Amino acid sequence: MIEVLVVEDHAVVRSGLVALLSGELGIRVVGQAADGEAALVEAERLRPDVALVDIDLPVMDGIAVATALAEQLPECRVLMLTALDRPGHLGRALGAGASGYLLKSATPAETADAIRRVAAGGRVIDPRMRDGGADTVSPLTEREAEVLRLASSGAHAREIAAELFLSLGTVRNRLSSAVGKLHARTLVDAVRIAERQGWL
Numbered sequence: 001m002i003e004v005l006v007v008e009d010h011a012v013v014r015s016g017l018v019a020l021l022s023g024e025l026g027i028r029v030v031g032q033a034a035d036g037e038a039a040l041v042e043a044e045r046l047r048p049d050v051a052l053v054d055i056d057l058p059v060m061d062g063i064a065v066a067t068a069l070a071e072q073l074p075e076c077r078v079l080m081l082t083a084l085d086r087p088g089h090l091g092r093a094l095g096a097g098a099s100g101y102l103l104k105s106a107t108p109a110e111t112a113d114a115i116r117r118v119a120a121g122g123r124v125i126d127p128r129m130r131d132g133g134a135d136t137v138s139p140l141t142e143r144e145a146e147v148l149r150l151a152s153s154g155a156h157a158r159e160i161a162a163e164l165f166l167s168l169g170t171v172r173n174r175l176s177s178a179v180g181k182l183h184a185r186t187l188v189d190a191v192r193i194a195e196r197q198g199w200l
Helices: 011-022 036-046 062-072 087-095 108-119 142-152 157-164 168-181 187-197
Strands: 002-007 027-033 050-053 077-082 100-103
Touching (some): 027 036, 027 108, 062 077, 062 087, 087 100, 157 168, 168 187
Parallel strands (some): 002 050, 050 077
């Protein structure tokens, strides 16, 4: 019996997944979580074989959950189930230790099959993502991505500097570097490019 933890912040989608998987032979849903932090608590308590995780979660996103599970509970395999079909998200998820990446447009049979394959030690990538260039590596350093992420939420350079305990000059240099590396005309353009690629 494959024990599954379902991590999804939308209650309707979560209950639909639970109902769907409960009807599958050899699969049992042992727990649910609506945010990333709760997912880690439940995974530690339940020790599931597979965590079915959405990327776009409150409190802590699915990629951070995958990273934490890979370190704290490596026997729990992570299968991302997401609407995000950007190559950058796929690359980041696999880099974080996820064993699979499935789009929410997958059929119930594809979802159950992916869970079985991941539980058996395999890797699953949604066929619609295979030619999407998972190897498209972000040109940004982690620090450049961090300041760009804060800028994308509307923070000004001075606020970013205070948040990260950096000088205003350092923040401006990192933002300028990010704009240059993304061949963007403006900071807003750089944020748009990075978000579209899934690099933020």
